[in-house]
Amino acid sequence: MTYVDLVLERLSTEDEREALIGGDTRLTRAQARDLLFRLADGLVQRGIGPGDGVAAYVGNTPEAVLLVAAVHLLGGRLVYVPPEPGPSELKALIERAEVSGVVVDPAFSTLLDGWDLRDLPGDPVERTPAPSFTTVMYTGGTTGLPKLAVHRSDRRWEAFRAMPPSNVLSNTLITHGSGAAAAQMALTTGSKLVLGPSTFDAGTFCRLAREEQITTTVFVPPMMYEVLDHPDCPGPQFGTVIVGGSALAPQRLRQAIETWGPVVHQTYGMTEALSITTMPATSVDFERPDTMRTVGKANPVLEVETRDGDVWVRGPFVMQGYWGEPPLSETADGWFNTGDMGYFDDDGYLYLNDRSKDVIVTGRTSDNVYSRLLDDFLVTLPGVKQAAAVAQPDEALGEVVHVFLVTEGPDVDVDRIRASVVAELGELYQPRGVTVVDRLPLTKIGKVDKRKLRSLFR
Incomplete structure (x- = not known):
């Protein structure tokens, strides 16, 4: 049957x-x-x-x-x-x-x-x-x-x-x-x-x-x-x-x-x-x-x-x-x-912790930043509605953390966000780049398209 x-x-x-x-x-x-x-x-x-x-x-x-x-x-x-x-x-x-x-x-x-x-x-x-x-x-x-x-x-x-x-x-x-x-x-x-x-x-x-x-x-x-x-x-x-x-x-x-x-x-x-x-x-x-x-x-x-x-x-x-x-x-x-x-x-x-392909390897000792952990924390901050952390290529460190944010308004205190991340997750998780977008790109089935976000740095 x-x-x-x-x-x-x-x-x-x-x-x-x-x-x-x-x-x-x-x-x-x-x-x-x-x-x-x-x-x-x-x-x-x-x-x-x-x-x-x-x-x-x-x-x-x-x-x-x-x-x-x-x-x-x-x-x-x-x-x-x-x-x-x-x-x-x-x-x-x-x-x-x-x-x-x-x-x-x-x-x-x-x-x-x-x-x-x-x-x-x-x-x-x-x-x-x-x-x-x-x-x-x-x-x-x-x-x-x-x-x-x-x-x-x-x-x-x-x-x-x-x-x-x-x-x-x-x-x-x-x-x-x-x-x-x-x-x-x-x-x-x-x-x-x-x-x-x-x-x-x-x-x-x-x-x-x-x-x-x-x-x-x-x-x-x-x-x-x-x-x-x-x-x-x-x-x-x-x-x-x-x-x-x-x-x-x-x-x-x-x-x-x-x-x-x-x-x-x-x-x-x-x-x-x-x-x-x-x-x-x-x-x-x-x-x-x-x-x-x-x-x-x-x-x-x-x-x-x-x-x-x-x-x-x-x-x-x-x-x-x-x-x-x-x-x-x-x-x-x-x-x-x-x-x-x-x-x-x-x-x-x-x-x-993360998808293996979404782990960001960074720092002088090539440590793992679990992007999901960072995504989850960022949306707890006032004014942040959605977040996606991805790896941005870096000559000195291989990769650094870059975050894309959907916020409730155009005024975003990037320094406050960085300080909050460091205080909660540590220096390794500090975003080196922050981009505010109207919406995160999604695949046709509705998942955040981190591959598309990573491609912006190529």
């Missing part, structure tokens, strides 16, 4: 209950089930069968969500194509993924040619779901050439099975890990899934949360910050707020809990290793600041450990390997090095 069996089961009851909403499209369960089968038939008519690769270059629409389920229903290999790369890199990605077809949504982007999602549906032929499928996810290309992480028949749905239905608002693209997980969670629980626009907008979120009576939502941190700062930010209407994908500033976590109540759940994971740890809001104690810095305890179905400061993970939510490369079972006994640096405390809570 795969999650598709459960989805079809949910869509076979209460036919007129709403299932999928996106833009001007509203689908009932019966309509969604019919469209899922018609999309699968359209793929079959184009020669797609078990094991065949289908690339999806689509935005946040009900049709795109059902396309994912249709490929998996047929036992195909779904390849998520992200929006970040340019045309040449996209074509190289498609070639590397060895797919049999590409499904595109021209309303989302025209950078790739392929089967138009609008023309794909065929006949409503009911099919029994294949026993297994494959999902391939692009790593984002933050270091070296982008890679494709291969996951076989994701079992996360088993954790969703007992959850009651709710009204879910998904904010990230469905071709991103958190967006895909939100869609799967909603479909397998029989929830109403509301899709935010392909490009996140805090005002639209606030409107949809109110109009659709949203009770469950999924963010990456910068999106949540924009909502918290928005004048129409919803009050405590949510039963569950899930936030993950990048580091969460403790002060912002506190603000979210104070705004929405103890419903804010942090998750730590990545494209290659899903759902590594979780930290429920009920475990956060404002009197113990360390509880706002941890990403929680390890998922009980995974093995998680630190080796020389690096976080390693093994288990069913870890990718099989990268497409075209030997599987992890052959090269590392199934273990994957996340590239994150962290440690466990005596109670089993994991704390992350």
Whole structure:
């Protein structure tokens, strides 16, 4: 049994209950089930069968969500194509993924040619779901050439099975890990899934949360910050707020809990290793600041450990390997090095210092400055709304700390900021450069784009 069996089961009851909403499209369960089968038939008519690769270059629409389920229903290999790369890199990605077809949504982007999602549906032929499928996810290309992480028949749905239905608002693209997980969670629980626009907008979120009576939502941190700062930010209407994908500033976590109540759940994971740890809001104690810095305890179905400061993970939510490369079972006994640096405390809570690529190596003795630690501290200073510390090349020291700030006003006391940093974190963390910007650059999935900030110094 795969999650598709459960989805079809949910869509076979209460036919007129709403299932999928996106833009001007509203689908009932019966309509969604019919469209899922018609999309699968359209793929079959184009020669797609078990094991065949289908690339999806689509935005946040009900049709795109059902396309994912249709490929998996047929036992195909779904390849998520992200929006970040340019045309040449996209074509190289498609070639590397060895797919049999590409499904595109021209309303989302025209950078790739392929089967138009609008023309794909065929006949409503009911099919029994294949026993297994494959999902391939692009790593984002933050270091070296982008890679494709291969996951076989994701079992996360088993954790969703007992959850009651709710009204879910998904904010990230469905071709991103958190967006895909939100869609799967909603479909397998029989929830109403509301899709935010392909490009996140805090005002639209606030409107949809109110109009659709949203009770469950999924963010990456910068999106949540924009909502918290928005004048129409919803009050405590949510039963569950899930936030993950990048580091969460403790002060912002506190603000979210104070705004929405103890419903804010942090998750730590990545494209290659899903759902590594979780930290429920009920475990956060404002009197113990360390509880706002941890990403929680390890998922009980995974093995998680630190080796020389690096976080390693093994288990069913870890990718099989990268497409075209030997599987992890052959090269590392199934273990994957996340590239994150962290440690466990005596109670089993994991704390992350930084991504290894974001560590700033500076000083006369080449010491490590953990940019996440600095980011988190800077937003506690009066007037600082967002912060991103990156390495700036320096002839004498190799690298020095440069911070980009989003502030409440144009007048920034740089000397005060530097003095505060030194007093709290030490001389090593002192920013040598400070740049005030209107907003921090984000990747298309909503994470702060530190690679783009570092490129400003090249």
